[in-house]
Amino acid sequence: MSARFAALLAAVLVVAMLPWLLQTPYWRGILVLCAMNVLLALSLNLVLGYTGQLNLGQSAFFAIGAYVSTILVKTYGWNFWAASLAAVGAAGLLGLALAAFAVRLRGHYLAIASLGFAVITYQVLVNWEKVTEGVRGIYGILPPVGSTIGLFYLVAGIALLVYVLIDNLVRSPVGDTLRAIREDEISAASLGINGALWKAFAFGLGAAIAGLAGCFYPGFVGTLVPDAFNIIESFTMMAMVIVGGMGTMIGPVIGAIVLTFLPEVLREFGEFRLMIYGLALTLVVLFMPGGIVQAWRTLVGKPITGNR
Amino acid sequence: MTDLLALVVQQSINGIYLGCLYVMVALGLTLIYGVLNQINFAHADFVTVGAFAAFFTVTRLGTKVLGLPDTAAYLLSMVTALGVGAALGLAINAAVFAPLRERGDELRPLIATIGVSVLLENFQLWLFGPIPYQFDSPFSSETIRIGRIFFTAQSVLVVAVSSSAIAALYLFMKFTFVGKALRAVAQDRETAGLMGIDPNRLIALTIVIASALAGMGGALLGPVLVLTPFAGATVIVKAFAIVIIGGFGNMQGTIIAGLLVGIIEAFTVQYLGSGLIDLVVFVLLLVMLALRPTGLVAERKEENV
Numbered sequence: 350m351s352a353r354f355a356a357l358l359a360a361v362l363v364v365a366m367l368p369w370l371l372q373t374p375y376w377r378g379i380l381v382l383c384a385m386n387v388l389l390a391l392s393l394n395l396v397l398g399y400t401g402q403l404n405l406g407q408s409a410f411f412a413i414g415a416y417v418s419t420i421l422v423k424t425y426g427w428n429f430w431a432a433s434l435a436a437v438g439a440a441g442l443l444g445l446a447l448a449a450f451a452v453r454l455r456g457h458y459l460a461i462a463s464l465g466f467a468v469i470t471y472q473v474l475v476n477w478e479k480v481t482e483g484v485r486g487i488y489g490i491l492p493p494v495g496s497t498i499g500l501f502y503l504v505a506g507i508a509l510l511v512y513v514l515i516d517n518l519v520r521s522p523v524g525d526t527l528r529a530i531r532e533d534e535i536s537a538a539s540l541g542i543n544g545a546l547w548k549a550f551a552f553g554l555g556a557a558i559a560g561l562a563g564c565f566y567p568g569f570v571g572t573l574v575p576d577a578f579n580i581i582e583s584f585t586m587m588a589m590v591i592v593g594g595m596g597t598m599i600g601p602v603i604g605a606i607v608l609t610f611l612p613e614v615l616r617e618f619g620e621f622r623l624m625i626y627g628l629a630l631t632l633v634v635l636f637m638p639g640g641i642v643q644a645w646r647t648l649v650g651k652p653i654t655g656n657r
Numbered sequence: 658m659t660d661l662l663a664l665v666v667q668q669s670i671n672g673i674y675l676g677c678l679y680v681m682v683a684l685g686l687t688l689i690y691g692v693l694n695q696i697n698f699a700h701a702d703f704v705t706v707g708a709f710a711a712f713f714t715v716t717r718l719g720t721k722v723l724g725l726p727d728t729a730a731y732l733l734s735m736v737t738a739l740g741v742g743a744a745l746g747l748a749i750n751a752a753v754f755a756p757l758r759e760r761g762d763e764l765r766p767l768i769a770t771i772g773v774s775v776l777l778e779n780f781q782l783w784l785f786g787p788i789p790y791q792f793d794s795p796f797s798s799e800t801i802r803i804g805r806i807f808f809t810a811q812s813v814l815v816v817a818v819s820s821s822a823i824a825a826l827y828l829f830m831k832f833t834f835v836g837k838a839l840r841a842v843a844q845d846r847e848t849a850g851l852m853g854i855d856p857n858r859l860i861a862l863t864i865v866i867a868s869a870l871a872g873m874g875g876a877l878l879g880p881v882l883v884l885t886p887f888a889g890a891t892v893i894v895k896a897f898a899i900v901i902i903g904g905f906g907n908m909q910g911t912i913i914a915g916l917l918v919g920i921i922e923a924f925t926v927q928y929l930g931s932g933l934i935d936l937v938v939f940v941l942l943l944v945m946l947a948l949r950p951t952g953l954v955a956e957r958k959e960e961n962v
Contacts, residue, residue, distance in 0.1 A: 461901045465939040472936040591768050620783045627775030634769040
């Protein structure tokens with residue numbers, strides 16, 4: 350049994366046990382949220398960590414997944430799974446649209462362009478009231494499975510599956526291609542790598558995964574309002590990737606778990622909670638530039654091998 | 658004057674007034690980018706803090722403590738906001754930009770300033786609460802009327818103050834020794850260092866100037882903002898759009914783009930409704946990026962585009 354298989358098995362076991370360790374409905378809800386955040390962090394890490402594209406617009410794809418799936422179910426009476434498939438497709442296509450900009454822009458320009466993308470998506474959700482109900486929101490949305498535990502197993506299972514898929518992808522020659530673009534686009538091009546094509550691939554796949562996470566969000570909270578997809582959401586996802594360890598597989602997962610539970614653990618600090626959160630984010634970046642993963646590797650004295 | 662012409666002139670004046678407010682905020686972002694190649698996401702919160710400083714100067718310090726008349730208290734509030742902004746600039750440079758500068762990485766300072774932004778917003782939320790504050794400039798009630806065109810003394814003051822600030826900045830950059838040194842650092846930090854310029858001090862100075870502008874912008878924006886701890890965030894997304902439309906790090910471009918966005922906003926409100934402002938501005942941004950990614954006034958070349 351290989352080490353990776355053992356790790357996967359351990360992860361499955363931990364996921365299976367979690368709802369029995371945290372038994373209150375409140376904490377089980379947080380677990381669902383955590384699984385969704387893991388999916389989102391994985392999706393952004395593919396674009397940001399592996400392909401090196403500064404993307405501040407990931408919340409747009411999360412929003413598209415949520416709205417397209419909900420509207421198809423509520424207004425057009427589609428089956429949840431068919432609607433989700435369409436929503437994932439729509440988010441992926443929108444990801445390709447953003448990639449069209451990423452092909453021409455770098456660094457901070459891409460950061461602001463993608464931020465603009467998220468702002469436009471948010472504004473469309475607010476203003477296109479005929480379809481989205483605007484700020485009034487859509488109510489009474491049912492989750493695909495009845496119980497919170499069921500929903501957690503579903504989303505966590507999908508997150509595990511996506512993890513394995515991306516893990517295999519970044520170990521394949523495709524992963525080397527993406528990393529080559531991240532390190533130096535011009536050198537990559539001189540090796541015959543079509544930067545535009547692979548950026549489009551990373552953006553499209555990343556967007557589709559964020560859209561997939563979006564499909565489960567409305568059923569979980571029961572309502573859908575544009576404010577859930579404010580640009581702050583993009584920052585939160587980015588914080589998860591950075592705090593955990595960008596460009597590593599396990600980093601964003603750890604980041605998502607830490608940053609989902611940290612605000613909950615800090616709840617007893619009341620109004621100081623978000624102040625501590627902001628401070629923690631700044632301090633992590635200042636003192637642990639490689640995130641938790643790198644700090645851990647330094648601590649146990651393991652050399653950092655590549656950036657896998 | 659025909660109705661249409663009067664309307665166009667009126668909205669253009671409103672637009673220039675708004676544009677001047679945006680330029681005050683956007684100029685700081687562009688200054689920092691030009692010298693440091695970094696984005697300060699907490700810039701928005703400097704605007705908010707400036708607005709709160711102005712609020713307390715107008716309602717307490719100026720009128721109650723010093724016993725100044727309303728107009729003098731408002732003018733004083735610009736100075737306190739400027740000072741508070743400068744102090745914040747000094748602090749964020751020491752805490753974030755200076756320690757992270759060595760690593761030459763564009764992402765981490767960005768995230769660190771997002772953290773600072775969350776910290777500042779929630780600190781103000783704790784201090785001031787979520788209920789919006791309101792204060793008015795004594796100049797807002799004085800209306801000036803020329804033919805069928807109306808504007809307030811406040812808008813004249815805003816245009817005058819921001820254009821003097823811009824002019825002062827321009828003269829400083831162009832004609833003083835320190836300004837010249839600053840431009841040298843922006844062009845090539847290492848070579849400037851070899852010429853005996855201390856880049857660290859000049860970078861600190863740039864951040865302080867930029868933040869002071871943001872603070873003062875807060876005092877000017879204060880009367881038109883719904884003043885909550887999150888007020889700056891509504892302005893900053895537009896400021897980012899302006900900075901990009903004008904060409905990152907390009908002062909001239911930022912000023913032109915700021916006025917342009919102000920005017921577009923005024924006409925959007927007139928013809929399409931105020932809910933669509935951000936939509937129109939950001940669609941313009943994306944069109945701009947697709948067609949002319951170097952910005953309105955091309956200066957910086959292949960580097961980022």
